[in-house]
Amino acid sequence: MSATKTLARFALDCRYDQLSPRTVKEAHRTFLNWLGCAIGAARHPTAETAWRTVSRFAGPAQASVLGRRERTDMLHAALLNGITSHTFDFDDTHLKTIIHPAGPVASAILALAETQPVSGHDFINALVLGIEVECRIGNSVYPEHYDTGWHITGTTGVFGSAAACGRLLGLNEKQMIWALGIAATQASGLREMFGSMCKPFHPGNAARNGLMAALLAKENFTSSERGIEAPRGFAHVLSTKFDESEITRNLGKTFEIDLNTYKPFACGIVIHPSIDGCAQLTAEHGLKADDIARIDLGVHPLVLELTGKKTPRVGLEGKFSVYHASACAVIYGTAGEREFADAVVADAAVIALRDRVHAEVKPGVHEHQADIRVTLRDGRVLHRFVEKSIGSLENPLSDAQLEAKFRGMANEILPASQVDALIAACWKLGDSADAAAAIVPLAVIQSA
Amino acid sequence: MSATKTLARFALDCRYDQLSPRTVKEAHRTFLNWLGCAIGAARHPTAETAWRTVSRFAGPAQASVLGRRERTDMLHAALLNGITSHTFDFDDTHLKTIIHPAGPVASAILALAETQPVSGHDFINALVLGIEVECRIGNSVYPEHYDTGWHITGTTGVFGSAAACGRLLGLNEKQMIWALGIAATQASGLREMFGSMCKPFHPGNAARNGLMAALLAKENFTSSERGIEAPRGFAHVLSTKFDESEITRNLGKTFEIDLNTYKPFACGIVIHPSIDGCAQLTAEHGLKADDIARIDLGVHPLVLELTGKKTPRVGLEGKFSVYHASACAVIYGTAGEREFADAVVADAAVIALRDRVHAEVKPGVHEHQADIRVTLRDGRVLHRFVEKSIGSLENPLSDAQLEAKFRGMANEILPASQVDALIAACWKLGDSADAAAAIVPLAVIQSA
Numbered sequence: 001m002s003a004t005k006t007l008a009r010f011a012l013d014c015r016y017d018q019l020s021p022r023t024v025k026e027a028h029r030t031f032l033n034w035l036g037c038a039i040g041a042a043r044h045p046t047a048e049t050a051w052r053t054v055s056r057f058a059g060p061a062q063a064s065v066l067g068r069r070e071r072t073d074m075l076h077a078a079l080l081n082g083i084t085s086h087t088f089d090f091d092d093t094h095l096k097t098i099i100h101p102a103g104p105v106a107s108a109i110l111a112l113a114e115t116q117p118v119s120g121h122d123f124i125n126a127l128v129l130g131i132e133v134e135c136r137i138g139n140s141v142y143p144e145h146y147d148t149g150w151h152i153t154g155t156t157g158v159f160g161s162a163a164a165c166g167r168l169l170g171l172n173e174k175q176m177i178w179a180l181g182i183a184a185t186q187a188s189g190l191r192e193m194f195g196s197m198c199k200p201f202h203p204g205n206a207a208r209n210g211l212m213a214a215l216l217a218k219e220n221f222t223s224s225e226r227g228i229e230a231p232r233g234f235a236h237v238l239s240t241k242f243d244e245s246e247i248t249r250n251l252g253k254t255f256e257i258d259l260n261t262y263k264p265f266a267c268g269i270v271i272h273p274s275i276d277g278c279a280q281l282t283a284e285h286g287l288k289a290d291d292i293a294r295i296d297l298g299v300h301p302l303v304l305e306l307t308g309k310k311t312p313r314v315g316l317e318g319k320f321s322v323y324h325a326s327a328c329a330v331i332y333g334t335a336g337e338r339e340f341a342d343a344v345v346a347d348a349a350v351i352a353l354r355d356r357v358h359a360e361v362k363p364g365v366h367e368h369q370a371d372i373r374v375t376l377r378d379g380r381v382l383h384r385f386v387e388k389s390i391g392s393l394e395n396p397l398s399d400a401q402l403e404a405k406f407r408g409m410a411n412e413i414l415p416a417s418q419v420d421a422l423i424a425a426c427w428k429l430g431d432s433a434d435a436a437a438a439i440v441p442l443a444v445i446q447s448a
Numbered sequence: 449m450s451a452t453k454t455l456a457r458f459a460l461d462c463r464y465d466q467l468s469p470r471t472v473k474e475a476h477r478t479f480l481n482w483l484g485c486a487i488g489a490a491r492h493p494t495a496e497t498a499w500r501t502v503s504r505f506a507g508p509a510q511a512s513v514l515g516r517r518e519r520t521d522m523l524h525a526a527l528l529n530g531i532t533s534h535t536f537d538f539d540d541t542h543l544k545t546i547i548h549p550a551g552p553v554a555s556a557i558l559a560l561a562e563t564q565p566v567s568g569h570d571f572i573n574a575l576v577l578g579i580e581v582e583c584r585i586g587n588s589v590y591p592e593h594y595d596t597g598w599h600i601t602g603t604t605g606v607f608g609s610a611a612a613c614g615r616l617l618g619l620n621e622k623q624m625i626w627a628l629g630i631a632a633t634q635a636s637g638l639r640e641m642f643g644s645m646c647k648p649f650h651p652g653n654a655a656r657n658g659l660m661a662a663l664l665a666k667e668n669f670t671s672s673e674r675g676i677e678a679p680r681g682f683a684h685v686l687s688t689k690f691d692e693s694e695i696t697r698n699l700g701k702t703f704e705i706d707l708n709t710y711k712p713f714a715c716g717i718v719i720h721p722s723i724d725g726c727a728q729l730t731a732e733h734g735l736k737a738d739d740i741a742r743i744d745l746g747v748h749p750l751v752l753e754l755t756g757k758k759t760p761r762v763g764l765e766g767k768f769s770v771y772h773a774s775a776c777a778v779i780y781g782t783a784g785e786r787e788f789a790d791a792v793v794a795d796a797a798v799i800a801l802r803d804r805v806h807a808e809v810k811p812g813v814h815e816h817q818a819d820i821r822v823t824l825r826d827g828r829v830l831h832r833f834v835e836k837s838i839g840s841l842e843n844p845l846s847d848a849q850l851e852a853k854f855r856g857m858a859n860e861i862l863p864a865s866q867v868d869a870l871i872a873a874c875w876k877l878g879d880s881a882d883a884a885a886a887i888v889p890l891a892v893i894q895s896a
Contacts, residue, residue: 049669056663057521059507073505149680154633185602185646186653188636190672192680198633198671205634215504221497223646224638232597232640 003140003229003247007133008176010251011163014132016125016430023255024430027124030131032402032426033092033262034085034102035066039443040337040409041087042067046197050083050204063111067413069445074111075208078161082107082204086153088337088409089199089319090266094131094259095393097138097152101260103203104157105130108211109164113436118168120428123435128257130164133180135256137228137235139246145239146191154189154202155238159228161210162217169218174225181223182213184234195316262402264391265335267319270303273370273389274322274359278329281374281382289331289353291376297326298362298371308359318345327353336408368392399427418442451588451677451695455581456624458699459611462580464573464878471703472878475572478579480850480874481540481710482533482550483514487891488785488857489535490515494645498531498652511559515861517893522559523656526609530555530652534601536785536857537647537767538714542579542707543816543841545586545600546717549708551651552605553578553612556659560613561884568876570616571883576705578612581628583704585676585683587694593687594639602637602650603686607676609658610665617666622673629671630661632682642754643768710850712839713783715767718751721818721837722770722807726777729822729830737779737801739824745774746810746819756807766793775801784856816840866890 001009016024041047042065051070059073065080072080085091085103092102109118109126118126138145138156146152162183166176186209189202217223228234228247235242265275274297281287297303299322309321318324318340327350328339344350362371368389374382388395397405403423410419422442425432432438449457464472489495490513499513507521513528520528533539533551540550557566557574566574586593586604594600610631614624634657637650665671676682676695683690713723722745729735745751747770757769766772766788775798776787792798810819816837822830836842845853851871858867870890873880880886 046669049667050664053660053664053667053669057507057510057523059505059521062505073507075505149685151633181641181644182646182649185599185638185641185650186636188634190633190675190680190682190685192672192675192678192682192685193629193633196629196670196672198630198669201630201669202633212501216498216501219497219501221494221501221646221649222644224640224644227638227640230640232638234638234640237597237638237640 002226003244004177004180004225004227006248006251007163008173008180011129011133011167011176012173014125014129014252016121019125019128023128023258024124026257026260027128028427028429029262029402030092030102030257030260031106031127031429032406032423034106035426035443036406036409037088037091038081038085039067039413041084042413044084044087046087046200047080047084049197050080054080063114064440064444066443069447074115075211077111078108078207078211079204081111082207083200086200086203088266089268090263090337092260092262093269094135094138094256095261096259097135097142098146099135099138099156100153100203101131101134101160101257103153104206104210105134105160105164107204107207108161109168110436112165112168112211114440118435120430120432120435120438122168124430126164126167128255129167130160131257132255133163134160136247140243141235141239141241144241148239149191150238151189151191151193151202154206155187157203157206158183158187158210158213161207162213165211165214166217169214171214171217175217175220177225178221178223179214179217181225181227182216182221183210184227185223186213187234187238259393261391261393262397264397264401264405265325266337266340267325267335268307270300270367271307271322271325272391273368273386274299274326274372275329275335276389277370277372277384277386278326279333281372281384282330282333285382287330289349292330292353292356293375293377295326295357296373297322297357297359298365299359300365300367301361302367304359304361312345315340315342315345322359323354323357324350326357414445450674451692452625452628452673452675454696454699455611456621456628459577459581459615459624460621462573462577462700464569467573467576471576471706472572474705474708475576476875476877477710477847477850478540478550478705478708479554479575479877480854480871482554483874483891484854484857485536485539486529486533487515487861489532490861492532492535494535494648495528495532497645498528502528511562512888512892514891515893517895522563523659525559526556526655526659527652529559530655531648534648534651536714537716538711538785540708540710541717542583542586542704543709544707545583545590546594547583547586547604548601548651549579549582549608549705551601552654552658553582553608555652555655556609557612557616558884560616560659562888565882566616566884568878568880568883568886572878574612574615576703577615578608579705580703581611582608584695584699588691589683589687589689592689596687597639598686599637599639599641599647599650602654603635605651605654606631606635606658606661609655610661613659613662614665617662619662619665623665623668625673626669626671627662627665629673629675630664630669631658632675633671634661635682635686643764707841709839709841710845712845713773714785714788715773715783716755718748718815719755719770719773720839721816721834722747722774722820723777723783724837725818725820725832725834726774727781729820729832730778730781733830735778737797740778740801740804741823741825743774743805744821745770745805745807746813747807748813748815749809750815752807752809760793763788763790763793770807771802771805772798774805862893
């Protein structure tokens with residue numbers, strides 16, 4: 001059976017009561033992490049710019065823009081929430097493919113769920129199956145697809161959104177196949193856009209276009225029935241590799257969402273081991289910046305390739321500087337969104353320590369590892385080899401750490417008491433009678 | 449100077465008073481042909497299905513859906529008119545690239561022009577420059593880009609729409625560069641979708657997404673500034689060929705719209721020489737289907753690749769059957785939209801003749817040629833080598849033929865007197881004070 005048809009059947013057959021407790025739990029963690037990111041970036045210039053544009057032509061107030069007062073039509077709500085959820089580069093990561101799975105799927109189904117009642121069970125199920133479709137398609141074409149220059153979150157996310165929305169819309173098998181085809185022919189997003197507002201535009205577009213695909217298919221708008229695997233379908237046109245077994249093997253038995261991870265730090269994942277190790281040594285030895293003569297980082301080559309900026313000038317550049325991020329780990333104990341503000345990157349104390357951070361490639365050090373030596377002014381040398389950085393699959397954020405991360409973002413936008421209630425609602429999402437009703441009123445700025 | 453920046457500057461610098469009379473005339477012919485196609489398909493199931501979907505979430509009544517009563521927001525008007533203009537596969541063709549240039553550009557600028565006054569001069573200028581950007585990008589990556597499996601009208605059309613809308617929105621140079629980048633990262637549309645409703649969805653999407661790109665850029669939504677030519681930009685990710693000189697050489701001096709052509713037959717252009725030749729022989733010799741023992745077509749390889757369906761079952765499949773189309777040329781003397789109705793494709797007499805049509809690749813026969821042998825039951829063999837099919841660049845439709853084609857489509861939807869007035873308005877479009885006001889009221893179903 002073809003990949004497209006196989007995935008369509010799976011999207012229709014997957015059932016909440018067959019998901020393991022672990023998968024259900026991970027879906028809740030995924031949703032919580034996504035929601036915090038989306039709320040946190042609600043006032044970011046990227047969000048403000050997108051909202052100013054969209055409000056010129058948007059439709060009726062069907063769905064909410066998270067972290068804001070405004071409501072808009074479901075397609076544009078999906079777009080905007082998809083944009084904000086990726087704006088901080090702080091959302092979830094499927095490490096096998098570097099897909100950020102939640103953005104395209106959750107942004108679409110939450111907007112849709114504001115227009116029709118969706119139970120917590122159905123919502124969690126749709127989130128799980130949408131991410132499954134998205135990540136399995138990603139597995140089938142990774143890494144060649146990504147290496148070609150495609151932003152894989154955008155290109156595969158549209159399928160996840162289409163499948164999840166299609167399930168909630170009650171598509172039949174033929175319609176679900178069309179939804180995947182209409183998704184395939186909208187797949188887009190270039191890595192060239194990294195560093196601009198277009199990067200978070202990609203998961204937003206994927207959410208919107210996948211929802212559109214499902215809505216069109218519901219009305220019997222036709223597409224190819226082999227949108228993924230045909231010679232001129234998605235996989236062969238957008239990738240030189242296509243391993244169909246990645247789509248079919250153990251489908252419905254294993255779930256990719258079980259492999260989802262959540263960043264503790266608001267920057268590219270390759271710097272995380274360095275930040276983690278510097279923060280650990282600082283905490284354990286009660287270090288201050290002035291105690292430190294120099295920091296030597298032994299890292300994987302990708303760290304210098306992707307994040308080798310020695311003298312970042314603004315916040316966004318700071319995210320691409322292992323030097324800045326490591327200095328923040330000492331001074332602030334972490335590197336969240338706040339530590340990548342323009343003011344922090346320009347802070348004299350941060351710059352002074354940053355200039356004492358040295359990084360070089362150390363053979364044998366993997367991407368999730370770092371070998372750290374901190375030389376103190378009193379002559380002592382502290383050493384830490386980070387085997388598995390915090391936030392990795394083997395050393396995941398705890399629920400409490402996820403909550404702290406959520407508060408760190410959402411408390412900038414919403415009252416703390418509302419944030420507490422929202423966190424509680426997120427953990428109970430699967431058991432809610434109406435998912436959108438349980439979440440959305442707590443996730444927006446409430447009118448006085 | 450880079451391709452992106454070069455095209456952005458051109459899109460801002462191109463002036464109506466520097467266009468030759470020939471270019472201005474061809475722009476009017478392009479617009480007339482596009483408008484007839486869009487109106488004619490207004491009640492097609494593809495249009496009805498798209499409208500049912502879109503009306504669920506569309507925005508305020510800013511712009512019109514051609515050939516209908518409804519108004520909707522400008523983005524969805526651009527989408528719907530882009531869809532209908534390509535639904536019959538009867539729109540214009542830039543033969544060098546097989547781009548259908550008008551759909552993405554005209555659909556977007558007409559919708560935009562309903563929200564702000566645009567003079568006829570500015571409208572024609574935007575149409576010309578949008579098509580220039582679209583076709584030059586196409587020239588730079590054709591044929592490898594198309595051969596990979598991309599529907600080039602969708603992938604390059606989004607740039608044309610962005611450039612033309614950006615000009616009408618008064619973007620500055622930086623914003624125009626961003627608009628092209630936001631277009632680049634939305635470029636999509638797979639040839640696998642040919643034969644389904646997704647094929648006309650592509651120019652519709654290109655129109656909508658290009659307009660969206662220009663509106664975002666106007667609000668300073670940023671993208672890469674090298675969206676086209678960067679190593680991970682549009683050209684290198686979506687094509688193995690990129691000849692930047694096709695973008696820069698004689699830019700502003702020659703105009704690709706001068707090379708635009710208009711189909712006499714409502715199907716893929718590669719079948720046109722076969723239809724033309726069969727119709728010629730039939731007319732000259734007064735043939736009936738029963739006179740014919742067999743028809744042998746010697747054709748270019750693309751004919752069989754694109755239109756090799758031997759047993760089409762429905763109208764849309766008939767468009768991808770050189771056998772069906774050639775049979776219609778004998779029986780009906782032409783192959784307009786009516787000859788691709790489901791009933792005609794299923795007609796026993798058509799099927800009987802269709803089964804006597806044989807096609808094979810003949811070396812040396814070009815895309816615009818066909819070598820036709822009709823063997824009669826009385827033993828005679830009639831031969832016709834079609835050197836330049838009707839509708840080709842060297843043998844174009846006259847203005848009168850374009851008008852007749854327009855009437856053939858628009859009279860199905862609008863009153864004949866209104867169609868006459870609309871044709872007159874189209875020829876005077878460039879001199880109108882307000883392009884949308886001159887055209888749109890005559891191009892929709894007027895309320896009683």
